[in-house]
Amino acid sequence: MGRGVLWAAGLLVAAFLLAPILAILPLSFSAGSFLFYPLPGLSLRWYRDFFGSDFWLPALWNSLLIGGAAAGLATLLGVPAAFGLWRLRGAARAVVLGVVLAPMVVPVIVVAVALLLAFGPIGLVATHAGMIVAHAALGVPFVVVTVLASLEGFDAVQLRAAAACGAGPVRAFFRVCLPQIFPGVAAGAVFAFATSLDEVVVALFIAGPAQRTLPRQMFAGLNDSISLTTAAAAAMLVAFSVVLLLVVGWLQGRARR
Amino acid sequence: MSRSPRLSAALLTAPLLAFLLLSFVAPIGAFLWRAVSDAEVAAVLPRTIVALAGWDGAAAPHDAAFAALVADLREARAREATGPAGGIARAASRLNADRPGLRGVLPMTARRVAAPFDGPARDAVIAISAAWADPETWGAIRRAGGPLSSFHVLAALDLRRDASGSLRALPDDQRVFGAVLVRSLWIALLVTGVCLALGWPLAWLAATARGWAATLLLGAVLLPFWISLVVRTAAWMVLLQREGVVNAALGAFGIGPLPLMMNRFAVVLAMVHILLPFMVLPLVAAFRGLDPRLPRAAASLGASPWRVFRRVTLPLCLPGIAAGCILVFIQALGFYVTPALLGGPGDQMLAWFVGFYATRSVNWGLAAALSLLLLVAVGVCVALYGRLAGFRRPGAA
Incomplete structure (x- = not known):
């Protein structure tokens, strides 16, 4: 009996997690313009509205551009740092890890306001560069953590073997280590991209109208009456998330093999 | 390997450290400095x-x-x-x-x-x-x-100095931040408690189920985990607003419309929804790490189910439970978007006031002092997390 109650409770909680998301997806295909059921009919008009709009489409491009660049920057900086951290021990490791992981725990509102203050005088507020730098800083801990985890399964003796065969440290890293930890690196990059795609508070404070990302544009649309175009945007972000989740799942499956 | 592996390892971390110093540590430091500087x-x-x-x-x-x-x-x-x-x-x-x-x-x-x-x-x-x-x-x-002055920090604690320099509590009608701090801690605590209560059965099932059932249950946790916070908040707005899905459904039964939004209920509900995966994932890890023979052994020695739970299961899972709770609590404490969209004026948390004083009222000193308060609370939680769960595991995220 106890098992039955447990299953009922667990399934109810799972339904609670999924229901709100599943509830808004069909609304974006509504032929009417109201946010409730039953739908008067199905249509793609809100998606046409999305792709024909002067602010949703640029927001989509901004999200992809800023997310891609931030993920690239975070990966470029995070992979060598993770490789270094993997070989560091003691106090140095603790200090570096503390700094690197700090963006994960500092409330993002503090980061947003601090960056608004710091970026103002140097002209980085309301620029793509400013957003990319900020999102890279927020995403880099995920790269470091993921790459560190995949380095746990890498045998360091191989590097010595590569050195004995005459490979320099750089060559040894690229030819021996990187191919083996690549799923971890890719997963870290996807994590960083997803972090940027999710992020709205920093965007609220330091992005100008030309840097509005998809979540930022959604936030603006949520303050007054919600349009079904916003629901369509939400549905597209959900689709993005599902793709990213599947990619990471696939990468982690590869890493385990 | 190079002559000094430690040095080369440290050098590899240098670019990232320099980047974070410039884009993260220094800006936050300069901002927090405003809490105590007065120029x-x-x-x-x-x-x-x-x-x-x-x-x-x-x-x-x-x-x-x-x-x-x-x-x-x-x-x-x-x-x-x-x-x-x-x-x-x-x-x-x-x-x-x-x-x-x-x-x-x-x-x-x-x-x-x-x-x-x-x-x-x-x-x-x-x-x-x-x-x-x-x-x-x-x-x-x-x-x-x-x-330097303590003015902003005192203001964030509802205190001030008068002309002669002695410390006074503000009159009751001017006190703001004590209530905001208590409210933020209370909402974070409530959300953590509800997450634990809801996350426990789901995590237990996901940890003990086999095959496709386990995959589906974990998927139900991971999918919302990956979906944007704004999207999930928007979903709750669509459900809860006056002409929303829930009220339309209730209307069919002749009930309502009920004021489901712009209140504490909506804020807590949406925050639980958003943070629940952060509770479930560490719990799943803790339950999976539990040797199933131990509770069975306790039961075979005559312990009642409650005693088995209290003396065996709970202590063994405690680090994972603590990790989940602290993870949820830290994030809940800093929430900005969800209370701003789903809450009324009386449901805004510390983060909202940081943003308000930084932009709308341009009182950087007070914004910095409130941030300091928030960071101290988070720092205490992180230290607790380090003691209870350890920093060695890479974490669920």
């Missing part, structure tokens, strides 16, 4: 602050202070006529944070004393505004004299 007034009224050094704070100060004020304001205006403007406005805004009403008094006085006048400075200045006859005005200037 706006001293930049405009240096002589006045010197003249107030020996003042007792009981009555309006001696004539020299008035003369210094006039000299300072004339010089500041002359400077702003040729150079960068805004100094007087910033000083006025800082004084206004201490004594509401002074925002207008300082620029007006600066404008009016710019023209030459006859007679003593004291009479002329008090004729411009009666605020200059009030010792508290001068006390505000002296308190803002800098370079």
Whole structure:
């Protein structure tokens, strides 16, 4: 009996997690313009509205551009740092890890306001560069953590073997280590991209109208009456998330093999 | 390997450290510095602050202070006529944070004393505004004299100093942040508790189920985990708003419409939904790490189910439970978007006030002091997490 109650409770909680998301997806295909059921009919008009709009489409491009660049920057900086951290021990490791992981725990509102203050005088507020730098800083801990985890399964003796065969440290890293930890690196990059795609508070404070990302544009649309175009945007972000989740799942499956 | 592996390892982390130093550590440090620094007034009224050094704070100060004020304001205006403007406005805004009403008094006085006048400075200045006859005005200037002050931090704790320098609690009707802090901690605690209660059965099932059932249950946790916070908040708005899905459904039964949004219920509900995966994932890890033979052994030795739970299962899972709770609590404490969209004015948390004072009221000192409060709370939680769960595991994310 106890098992039955447990299953009922667990399934109810799972339904609670999924229901709100599943509830808004069909609304974006509504032929009417109201946010409730039953739908008067199905249509793609809100998606046409999305792709024909002067602010949703640029927001989509901004999200992809800023997310891609931030993920690239975070990966470029995070992979060598993770490789270094993997070989560091003691106090140095603790200090570096503390700094690197700090963006994960500092409330993002503090980061947003601090960056608004710091970026103002140097002209980085309301620029793509400013957003990319900020999102890279927020995403880099995920790269470091993921790459560190995949380095746990890498045998360091191989590097010595590569050195004995005459490979320099750089060559040894690229030819021996990187191919083996690549799923971890890719997963870290996807994590960083997803972090940027999710992020709205920093965007609220330091992005100008030309840097509005998809979540930022959604936030603006949520303050007054919600349009079904916003629901369509939400549905597209959900689709993005599902793709990213599947990619990471696939990468982690590869890493385990 | 190179001659000094430690050095080369440290060098590999250097670019990232430099990047984070510039883009993260230094900006936050400079921002938090504003919580204790106090330079706006001293930049405009240096002589006045010197003249107030020996003042007792009981009555309006001696004539020299008035003369210094006039000299300072004339010089500041002359400077702003040729150079960068805004100094007087910033000083006025800082004084206004201490004594509401002074925002207008300082620029007006600066404008009016710019023209030459006859007679003593004291009479002329008090004729411009009666605020200059009030010792508290001068006390505000002296308190803002800098370079360091506890003014903003005290304000964030609903405390202030009066003209004579002694510490006072604000009158009840002006206290704001004590209630905000308690509210933020309470909402975070409530969300953590509900997450634990809801996450436990789901995590237990996901940890003990086999095959596709386990995959589906974990998927139900991971999918929302990956979906944007704004999207999930929007979903709740669509469900809960006045003409929303829930009210439309209730209306079919002749109920409502109910005010489901802009209240504490909506904020807590959506926050639980958003943070639940952060509770479930560490719990799943803890339950999976539990050796199933141990509770069975306890039961076979005659312990009741409750005793097995309390003496065996719970202590063994405690690090994972603590990790989940602290993870949820830390994030809940800093929430901004969800309360802003789903809550009423009485449901806003510390983060909202940080944003408000930074942008709408341009009181960076108070924003920084509130951030400091938030960071101290988070720091305590992180230290707890380090003790209870350890930093060695890479974490669920």
